[in-house]
Structures are given as C-alpha cells and as structure tokens.
Amino acid sequence: MSDIPAPAPTRVAFPPNWPMRIGFAVLALYIVYASTILDITWTRFIAGFGHAERFLSRMFPPDFAPDKLALLQSGMIESLQIAVLATIFGVALSLPLGLAAARNLCPAPLAWTSRTLIALFRTFHPVIVAILFVKAVGFGALAGVLALIIASMGFLSKLIGEAVEEMSMKQMEAVRATGAPFLSVVVMGVMPQVLPRFIGFSAYQLDSNLRNSALVGLVGGGGIGATLFTAFQRFDYDFVLTIVLTIIAIVMVGEILSGWVRRLFQ
Amino acid sequence: MSPETAALREWDRFTLRERIGRSAFYILAAIALIWSLRTIEIIPEFLYDAPKQTADLFVRMWPIDWSWYPKVVHEALIETLHTATLGTILAVLLAGLTALLAARNITRSVTLNLIGRFILVATRSVHAMVWALFFVAVFGPGALAGTLAIAVHSIGFTGKLLSEAIEEARPGPIEALTAAGASPLAILLKGYWPQVKPAFLGIAVFRWDINVRESAVLGLVGGGGLGMALDTALSNLYWDQAGLVLYVIFVVVIATEIGVSWLRGKII
Known part of the structure; x- marks a missing residue:
C-alpha cells in the first residue's frame, strides 16, 4: 500500500479458517501417532499386497x-x-x-x-x-x-x-x-x-x-x-x-x- | 349420493389388496416359524444342564480378575480405541470419494453412479468380522487387519448417508459459484462442503460410536484389541479374565455413547 488511501478495507471472499486448518493438522498428527501405536507401517502394507494377489488368485x-x-x-x-x-x-x-x-x-x-x-x-x-x-x-x-x-x-x-x-x-x-x-x-x-x-x-x-x-x-x-x-x-x-x-x-x-x-x- | 345410500355404505379399514397382502404375510410368517421350529437342530442334552452351566458361568466370572488389567487389557483397550478411530477416519475419506461418485448431482454419469452405489452396497453387506477374516489372511493378524476391516465395512453406511446429504444440497450457492467461473475443486470446497459439513461430522461421529463396539470383537478373528484379550481368556478358560474384558467393553461402550450424544448435541 503506498500513499493512495485505501478505498475501503478489501473484503476477502474466503478468509483463512485457522481453527479448521489446525483441526486438520491435529488430525494428520493423530493418524501418524495412531499408526505407530498400532504398528501399521508402509512396508507391512506393501507386503500385504503381495499376499493379496496370491489370496485373490486362490479365491477365483x-x-x-x-x-x-x-x-x-x-x-x-x-x-x-x-x-x-x-x-x-x-x-x-x-x-x-x-x-x-x-x-x-x-x-x-x-x-x-x-x-x-x-x-x-x-x-x-x-x-x-x-x-x-x-x-x-x-x-x-x-x-x-x-x-x-x-x-x-x-x-x-x-x-x-x-x-x-x-x-x-x-x-x-x-x-x-x-x-x-x-x-x-x-x-x-x-x-x-x-x-x-x-x-x-x-x-x-x-x-x-x-x-x-x-x-x-x-x-x-x-x-x-x-x-x-x-x-x-x-x-x-x-x-x-x-x-x-x-x-x-x-x-x-x-x-x-x-x-x-x-x-x-x- | 342420497343420505340413505351414504348411511348404507360400508366403510372398511383396509382395501381388499391390503387384506390379501397382510394375510399372505401372516401365513408366510407362520409357515416360516413352524418350519424353523421343527427342523432346527437343538441338542436336548445341552439344554438340560443349561441352568447349571449358566450359574457356573457367573460363578467363574466372579470375582473379576483386576490384576489382569494392567498386564494385558489396558494395552488392548488402547488398541481397540485407536483401531476404531483410525478405521473411522479412513472410512470417512474413502466414503467421501465413493459418495462423490454415487451422488447424481456431482457425477453426471449413470454408469459411474451405479458403480458408486454398488461399492456402497457390497461393502455394507459383508460384516466387519468377515472383512477382518479377509484382511487377517492378507496382512496377518493384528491391528492393521482390524483397522482396514472397520474402514472398508463402514464405507457403505457412511457413504450412503453422505451421498444423500450431497444430493440434498441446495443448488443456489453452486450456481452462483459456477456463474462466477469457479473451478470444480472450488465449487466442491466452497459450494458443497459448507452445506454438507454438519451432516458429515454427525455421520462420522455416529459411525465412530458403532465402530468402537465393532472393533471390540474383531480380535476374536485376529483383528487385534480387546477381542484378542477376550479370545485369550476364553481359550484358557479364565472366565474371571473374560469377565474383566466384558466389564471393560461395557464401560467403554456406555462412555462413548454418552460422549457421542453430547458431541452430536454440540455439532447439530
């Protein structure tokens, strides 16, 4: 903003919703935390997909x-x-x-x-x-x-x-x-x-x-x-x-x- | 119609069709009852000592073995709560996507709508414990299988309610955003999301309550948590420990129900 007087406070259509953002951040942190508690890891998940393939082929x-x-x-x-x-x-x-x-x-x-x-x-x-x-x-x-x-x-x-x-x-x-x-x-x-x-x-x-x-x-x-x-x-x-x-x-x-x-x- | 004929007119509570339909229903129900009663296999020897066995059950459960709580049950309880919560979060994410696919005002393709609807029906028809059997076979026993079972089974219920909420959204704000040239993502986030948010949160919390109950039994088939502790106690015939697990489940379920009704009161 320079020396021109601001006409009116500009209205932001969608102001950032901080409580919501913090809520999502907490949720993301919880997901990571709960996954470690439950011993859910990416490697186990990927290993499971190998089993899933065999499993499905035996089902059909x-x-x-x-x-x-x-x-x-x-x-x-x-x-x-x-x-x-x-x-x-x-x-x-x-x-x-x-x-x-x-x-x-x-x-x-x-x-x-x-x-x-x-x-x-x-x-x-x-x-x-x-x-x-x-x-x-x-x-x-x-x-x-x-x-x-x-x-x-x-x-x-x-x-x-x-x-x-x-x-x-x-x-x-x-x-x-x-x-x-x-x-x-x-x-x-x-x-x-x-x-x-x-x-x-x-x-x-x-x-x-x-x-x-x-x-x-x-x-x-x-x-x-x-x-x-x-x-x-x-x-x-x-x-x-x-x-x-x-x-x-x-x-x-x-x-x-x-x-x-x-x-x-x- | 003259007054005399009006007075003579007969009034029936049900139409003939209703009468026939209802009678058919009662007859069918009676046949089903008689057929089931006559052919179901009940072993009389087991029935004779049922009172004794029931008394024995309660005698063995009492006194509750509290010392087992810190050793095994506490950890299992935490695992159950995390399984239910994480499963619900995952379910809500997956159900959100499926609901978008199934909602007719978002996805304008009948084929895609039907695919979405099929996913919703199929995931709901198979019970969480049967899903758990599947995921135990794939990922091995443990909380991972339980979490996925909870998540997949919940897609149907959550997604159905969500897609209905999306379809009920008022078109006004959507048209305004479209007219202003908003991108599809912006329409979704600023047009639909504020409208479905209360329903969305309500459904998620309601499903979490159900999932706490469900996840408490998944351990019986290898899904981790309190069910696993119960299974251990039962296979060792330690009924006092089983009594402890049942007591813990009772307290947790009542507590979540009270908590959820309080939370729903605040959201809605």
Missing part, C-alpha cells in the same frame, strides 16, 4: 463342487432358521419390553428398570452375547438364536419405547376416559399409533438378523458362520468366496423382502 473361480454346495446349503438353511426364529421371538418379546420402557405409559420404576435392561442388551455386540450363550446352552443353533433375540430386543425395544413416548396422548386419554382397562388402552389407544413404525423396525431387524446370523457361527452359534470360519482355517479360499457371495445374495433378497413388508403395513 468360486468353488461350486457338489459336496461344498451341500455344506453351503445346510449352513445357509440353519442361518435362515436362526434369523427367522430370532426375529419372530425378538419382535414378540420387545413389544412388552418397549411399552414398559415408555415413561408416559408406565410408572417410573418400571420404566427405568426396562430402560436399564435395554441398555444392557444393546451394549454387547451379538457375537459376545453368543459366546456367553454357547457356554450356557452349548454349541449349536440355539445359542445363536438366543443371542440374536437379545440383540433384536435391544434394538426394537428402544425404538418402540421412543415411538410410544412421541405419540399423541389424546387418543390414549380418549380410550381411558371410556373406562377401558389398561390392556384395552394399549390395544386401542397406543398400538394403532405406533404399529406402522414398529413393523418398519421389525422388517429392518429381519435384515439385520440375516446379516448377524452369519456372524454368530464364528463363535459356535451355528449356521453358515461356522462353515465360513472352517473354510478360512482350511485355506479353502475359493469356497470362502462362494459363501460370501451367497451371504450377499441372501442379504439383498432379505432387503427386498423387508421393503415389501414395510410397504404392506405403511
């Missing part, structure tokens, strides 16, 4: 031998059964638990007990719950079913409780004003308001259980997960690919199916 083409297909079929059917049972029982059990957790419907002590129970169910990953059930009821499908029932209850009860707390109290009061007992209030005043959302969540839970039923087998909960884990341990990578592709296909069919159920009840 997927293995469709008849004996493998029989294994796949029995595992997949068991997984489907686990998902179906866990969804149906999970839905049936989460309805009362979710209603009990709604603070506008139930007395505070009951609501808080239910909420604590739901929080406990939600905290543990289905795989961890499955480990505990494998110890309790032994290896097999039952442990998987029980683990996924717990997972479904954690998810569905929380959402149903929230849906009931958000609903309009007027309908409930109208039913109550006629002198209806508690059960009738729930059936006539509460359920019609939350049922469409509940069905929507349940349909989503069917998807989720289908996905997770492939997991519980990894720890002894039955289903396709056990077959998958064994295939990995035997380096049967071409069979692994077959299993994974089947899982993806089933999950996608499940998504279409649950979309259909949701539309049916909306």
Whole structure:
C-alpha cells in the first residue's frame, strides 16, 4: 500500500479458517501417532499386497463342487432358521419390553428398570452375547438364536419405547376416559399409533438378523458362520468366496423382502 | 349420493389388496416359524444342564480378575480405541470419494453412479468380522487387519448417508459459484462442503460410536484389541479374565455413547 488511501478495507471472499486448518493438522498428527501405536507401517502394507494377489488368485473361480454346495446349503438353511426364529421371538418379546420402557405409559420404576435392561442388551455386540450363550446352552443353533433375540430386543425395544413416548396422548386419554382397562388402552389407544413404525423396525431387524446370523457361527452359534470360519482355517479360499457371495445374495433378497413388508403395513 | 345410500355404505379399514397382502404375510410368517421350529437342530442334552452351566458361568466370572488389567487389557483397550478411530477416519475419506461418485448431482454419469452405489452396497453387506477374516489372511493378524476391516465395512453406511446429504444440497450457492467461473475443486470446497459439513461430522461421529463396539470383537478373528484379550481368556478358560474384558467393553461402550450424544448435541 503506498500513499493512495485505501478505498475501503478489501473484503476477502474466503478468509483463512485457522481453527479448521489446525483441526486438520491435529488430525494428520493423530493418524501418524495412531499408526505407530498400532504398528501399521508402509512396508507391512506393501507386503500385504503381495499376499493379496496370491489370496485373490486362490479365491477365483468360486468353488461350486457338489459336496461344498451341500455344506453351503445346510449352513445357509440353519442361518435362515436362526434369523427367522430370532426375529419372530425378538419382535414378540420387545413389544412388552418397549411399552414398559415408555415413561408416559408406565410408572417410573418400571420404566427405568426396562430402560436399564435395554441398555444392557444393546451394549454387547451379538457375537459376545453368543459366546456367553454357547457356554450356557452349548454349541449349536440355539445359542445363536438366543443371542440374536437379545440383540433384536435391544434394538426394537428402544425404538418402540421412543415411538410410544412421541405419540399423541389424546387418543390414549380418549380410550381411558371410556373406562377401558389398561390392556384395552394399549390395544386401542397406543398400538394403532405406533404399529406402522414398529413393523418398519421389525422388517429392518429381519435384515439385520440375516446379516448377524452369519456372524454368530464364528463363535459356535451355528449356521453358515461356522462353515465360513472352517473354510478360512482350511485355506479353502475359493469356497470362502462362494459363501460370501451367497451371504450377499441372501442379504439383498432379505432387503427386498423387508421393503415389501414395510410397504404392506405403511 | 342420497343420505340413505351414504348411511348404507360400508366403510372398511383396509382395501381388499391390503387384506390379501397382510394375510399372505401372516401365513408366510407362520409357515416360516413352524418350519424353523421343527427342523432346527437343538441338542436336548445341552439344554438340560443349561441352568447349571449358566450359574457356573457367573460363578467363574466372579470375582473379576483386576490384576489382569494392567498386564494385558489396558494395552488392548488402547488398541481397540485407536483401531476404531483410525478405521473411522479412513472410512470417512474413502466414503467421501465413493459418495462423490454415487451422488447424481456431482457425477453426471449413470454408469459411474451405479458403480458408486454398488461399492456402497457390497461393502455394507459383508460384516466387519468377515472383512477382518479377509484382511487377517492378507496382512496377518493384528491391528492393521482390524483397522482396514472397520474402514472398508463402514464405507457403505457412511457413504450412503453422505451421498444423500450431497444430493440434498441446495443448488443456489453452486450456481452462483459456477456463474462466477469457479473451478470444480472450488465449487466442491466452497459450494458443497459448507452445506454438507454438519451432516458429515454427525455421520462420522455416529459411525465412530458403532465402530468402537465393532472393533471390540474383531480380535476374536485376529483383528487385534480387546477381542484378542477376550479370545485369550476364553481359550484358557479364565472366565474371571473374560469377565474383566466384558466389564471393560461395557464401560467403554456406555462412555462413548454418552460422549457421542453430547458431541452430536454440540455439532447439530
């Protein structure tokens, strides 16, 4: 700037955003720091790519031998059964638990007990719950079913409780004003308001259980997960690919199916 | 319509189509239930001693072996938290690129949109633990495999929400920048980024919460962290140590959930 008086302070269209820049610098530093903690190095990464090449070449083409297909079929059917049972029982059990957790419907002590129970169910990953059930009821499908029932209850009860707390109290009061007992209030005043959302969540839970039923087998909960884990341990990578592709296909069919159920009840 | 016919008109809650559809659904559900119940394999001998085994489980877990915490579990906990965080950062970067590819208002090519969408669906359908099995086979057991599994599995979820946020961006600022002759990068940084930033941060934090839970179990298949400690305890049948790991997971998950809801309140 020389002797000419500045006309007006020039407006910078996009002034430098220092907090943002510092934020990104901190993030970059964290990435470097965390990588050293986790022993993630470039050489390991590059070495891995050599393995990846061999690994992928052993995966293709997927293995469709008849004996493998029989294994796949029995595992997949068991997984489907686990998902179906866990969804149906999970839905049936989460309805009362979710209603009990709604603070506008139930007395505070009951609501808080239910909420604590739901929080406990939600905290543990289905795989961890499955480990505990494998110890309790032994290896097999039952442990998987029980683990996924717990997972479904954690998810569905929380959402149903929230849906009931958000609903309009007027309908409930109208039913109550006629002198209806508690059960009738729930059936006539509460359920019609939350049922469409509940069905929507349940349909989503069917998807989720289908996905997770492939997991519980990894720890002894039955289903396709056990077959998958064994295939990995035997380096049967071409069979692994077959299993994974089947899982993806089933999950996608499940998504279409649950979309259909949701539309049916909306 | 005369009043008489109006009074005689029958009102139905559902149309015939809805009735048929719903009945079909109930029948199918009943068939699925009966089929599953009848054919699922349950070994009765295991069931008889289930109460005993359950009691045994809790007796063995108590008292919790606290002395194991400084030896193994603390390090595993730090590893799990870093795995979740680093995995989320990597996932957000990859998901950002995929979301740009999948967003119809950014990439004006249906083929590229479909490729983007396919990546989002495929990464989401395969569970993080299955991805971990893959990456353990490729990179060997350890946190590297766990981090990559978390990152790749999260692409689908994060990318889907991100691409939706990008597609919902208002076109006004974008048109203004285009009219001023801004470069594509400038449009992206100054037109889209300010609009999607809140959604972006919210999604990232939400996914981090999920990833803390996920990364706690990846060790069971060799992905490092708390799962590895749990696996060691379980294969040695040290249930008091397993109880400690479960307790630590419980505390960490509750703490992250509280922290995340506080953080989301501040961002949004």
